[in-house]
Amino acid sequence: MKIIYCDNNSTTQVDKKVLNEMLPYFCEKFGNASSIDHVYGNELLPEIKKARESIAKVINCDFDEIIFTSGATESNNLAIMGTVEQLKEKGNHIVTSSIEHKSILNVCQELEKRGFQVTYVSPDKSGVLKSEDIKSAITDQTILISIMGANNEIGTIQPIKEIGIIAKEKGIVFHTDSAQAFGKISLDVNNIDLMSISSHKVYGPKGIGALFIRRGVKIKPIIFGGGQEGKIRPGTYNVPSIVGFGKASELVSLKNQELIKNLTMNLYDRLSEHVQLNGDLNNRIPGNLNLFVEDVDSKALINEVKTSLAISAGSACNSDEVTPSHVILALGYDDNRAYSSIRIGLGRFTTEEEINKVVNVLIPAIKKLRNL
Numbered sequence: 562m563k564i565i566y567c568d569n570n571s572t573t574q575v576d577k578k579v580l581n582e583m584l585p586y587f588c589e590k591f592g593n594a595s596s597i598d599h600v601y602g603n604e605l606l607p608e609i610k611k612a613r614e615s616i617a618k619v620i621n622c623d624f625d626e627i628i629f630t631s632g633a634t635e636s637n638n639l640a641i642m643g644t645v646e647q648l649k650e651k652g653n654h655i656v657t658s659s660i661e662h663k664s665i666l667n668v669c670q671e672l673e674k675r676g677f678q679v680t681y682v683s684p685d686k687s688g689v690l691k692s693e694d695i696k697s698a699i700t701d702q703t704i705l706i707s708i709m710g711a712n713n714e715i716g717t718i719q720p721i722k723e724i725g726i727i728a729k730e731k732g733i734v735f736h737t738d739s740a741q742a743f744g745k746i747s748l749d750v751n752n753i754d755l756m757s758i759s760s761h762k763v764y765g766p767k768g769i770g771a772l773f774i775r776r777g778v779k780i781k782p783i784i785f786g787g788g789q790e791g792k793i794r795p796g797t798y799n800v801p802s803i804v805g806f807g808k809a810s811e812l813v814s815l816k817n818q819e820l821i822k823n824l825t826m827n828l829y830d831r832l833s834e835h836v837q838l839n840g841d842l843n844n845r846i847p848g849n850l851n852l853f854v855e856d857v858d859s860k861a862l863i864n865e866v867k868t869s870l871a872i873s874a875g876s877a878c879n880s881d882e883v884t885p886s887h888v889i890l891a892l893g894y895d896d897n898r899a900y901s902s903i904r905i906g907l908g909r910f911t912t913e914e915e916i917n918k919v920v921n922v923l924i925p926a927i928k929k930l931r932n933l
C-alpha cells in the first residue's frame with residue numbers, strides 16, 4: 562500500500578515534466594557551460610538564461626539578478642555572510658526573527674561568536690511578525706535585516722512587503738528567505754535586496770537554488786574559484802538541475818495553490834474537533850497545517866500512522882533531534898505543546914481521496930493514543 566505523502570514543506574516529488582526537461586542534459590548536452598570554445602559548452606548558455614528568466618518571472622525581477630546556488634541553505638549563508646563582509650565597516654548589527662530556518666539562525670549564531678550583534682524578533686501567538694517590531698529593533702549599527710517570506714513549520718506568511726519599505730527608508734539591506742513562499746504566494750522583489758529560493762520545494766530537483774541580488778546591491782563571495790555568476794558564486798554550472806529549476810518555476814501556479822488551499826481547509830475542518838492549529842488560520846501558505854494534538858506525543862503519533870501516512874514533527878532539520886521546535890516555543894508556548902505538535906504538508910499531487918484517508922487514519926490514532 563502506498564504511504565500518503567504529507568510532508569511537502571520538507572520536500573516535494575520532482576514533477577515528471579521537470580524530469581523530462583532535465584534528461585537530455587546528462588548524456589547528450591553534457592558540456593561545461595563555461596567551456597564556450599565549442600558547441601558542447603556554447604549550446605548551454607541560452608538554456609541557463611532561459612531558466613533564469615523563468616525563475617525571475619515568478620518574483621518579478623530581471624534574469625541577470627538571479628544567481629544559482631546549491632539551495633536555499635547556501636543562498637542564506639551567502640546573503641548574510643556576503644552582506645556582512647561587504648558592510649562590516651558600516652555597522653555590526655543584524656535584525657532577524659526567532660522563527661527563521663536553521664540556515665539563518667545558525668549563521669547568525671556564528672556571527673555572534675565573531676563579534677556581531679543580532680536581534681531576534683519574536684512573533685505573536687499567531688506566528689506572524691509585526692513590521693513595527695522589526696522597525697523598533699533597528700539601531701544605527703544595523704546593516705542587514707533578514708526575515709523569511711513564510712515559515713517552514715507553521716506556514717505563516719510574514720509582512721516582507723512592509724519590512725522592505727522600512728529597510729529601504731533606513732538604507733538597510735533587506736534579505737528574505739523565501740524558500741517556502743516561492744511558488745505558493747504572490748511574490749515581488751520590489752523593496753527587497755536579496756531573496757533566497759530553493760528548487761526542491763516546488764517540484765524541482767534537490768541541490769539547486771538561487772539568490773536574487775538586486776542590481777546595484779553588493780555582496781562578497783563566501784567561496785572562491787572561477788568566474789561563474791560574476792565571481793559571487795563560482796563553480797561549474799549544474800546544468801540539468803538549473804534546467805529543472807527553470808521548468809519547475811514555469812509550472813508554479815497560484816491557481817493550483819487555490820486547490821491546495823481548499824484541500825487543506827477541508828482537512829482542517831474535519832480534524833479541528835481533535836486538534837488545535839499552530840499559526841494563523843488565514844495568513845498561511847496553502848498546504849501547511851501545524852497541529853497541536855493535546856495529550857499525544859507527536860513522535861508516538863507519527864509512529865502510529867507511519868505505515869499509511871508520512872507526516873512530520875516539524876522541520877526536517879529538527880526531526881532527528883529531541884529538542885522541541887524553536888518555532889512553537891517562539892510563539893510563547895511551552896515544551897509540552899512543542900512535543901505534541903505535528904506538521905502536515907499537502908501539495909500539487911495530493912488528492913481528495915488521500916485527504917479522506919488522512920482523516921480516517923489520524924482520528925482513530927489520536928483517540929487510541931489518548932486512551933492509553
Ligand SMILES: *Cc1c(COP(=O)(O)O)cnc(C)c1O
Pocket residue numbers: 570571631632633634635662664709711712713738739740741758759760761762768769770
Ligand atoms: C527548505 C528550506 C530551506 C533550505 O533549503 P535547501 O534548498 O534545502 O537548502 C531554507 N529555508 C526555508 C524556509 C526552507 O523551507
